[in-house]
């Protein structure tokens with residue numbers, strides 16, 4: 001696994017760095033404060049949180065003056081950490097010891113956000129932790145989706161339950177995967193799903209069915225919503241639909257390596273009330289990091 005801070009610090013123009021550059025100017029004019037707010041909005045922090053942060057930073061500036069860059073950095077860092085909310089519980093349920101049964105994780109999200117890739121990376125993470133994993137390819141829309149998951153399974157040494165038929169019932173694959181995980185006494189079951197769904201009713205129907213059939217064998221511990229960090233507000237609207245369709249317990253923010261818009265961490269948590277638990281920082285098997293507010297903020301502030 002990779003380190004969140006080091007990788008983020010290397011990303012182009014992390015917004016924390018841009019904020020710091022403005023805040024350490026000799027005199028902060030009204031237009032500088034507008035730049036601060038614009039920087040936050042451009043980074044997808046969201047209107048409400050941006051306004052709140054600007055207000056706090058202005059208060060901080062009034063109290064401390066803007067003379068000492070180290071003091072500015074300290075206050076900015078703390079304000080950002082508070083905004084990301086260090087009090088949310090971000091532990092993956094599957095990382096906790098279970099009472100003699102596999103933990104179950106369902107991956108949901110729009111097509112192309114990184115569900116299958118994240119399922120593979122997660123499996124690798126658990127395997128590295130000494131856990132046995134089973135994956136279920138409940139994206140049955142096309143065989144290529146199951147092939148992709150199977151490739152990941154091969155790479156990380158994890159069996160994949162799949163159907164060979166295009167358009168097979170995703171719920172029946174999910175059912176078989178749960179049965180397999182239970183019979184094998186696996187530690188973790190990861191179920192991949194499709195994102196191609198016409199409307200909310202259809203989505204609720206299909207995800208609800210997948211959940212119900214798994215629950216015939218095992219309780220579902222975690223539903224991870226996978227969100228592409230580069231899609232901004234659009235991704236947020238989709239996220240809400242998924243959150244309404246199936247109870248989401250955590251968010252995986254992918255493609256943060258290709259985005260300076262890390263502020264979506266803040267807005268998505270506020271909108272959904274669910275913590276970001278994992279971050280995708282590339283396409284490789286190790287490019288997944290456990291989310292941690294301090295490392296995240298240090299990453300977007302860049303090096304001192």
Ligand SMILES: Nc1nc2c(ncn2[C@@H]2O[C@H](COP(=O)(O)OP(=O)(O)O)[C@@H](O)[C@H]2O)c(=O)[nH]1
Pocket residue numbers: 109110111112113114115116117118195226253254255256257258279280281282283287
């Ligand atoms: N740069 C980058 N690419 C990613 C990341 N996660 C997934 N991808 C790529 O995004 C594309 C779609 O991923 P996939 O897992 O197939 O998405 P799915 O349709 O939700 O299952 C693939 O080309 C992945 O390699 C990430 O964190 N960073």
Ligand SMILES: [Mg+2]
Pocket residue numbers: 115116117139145192193
């Ligand atoms: Mg997929």
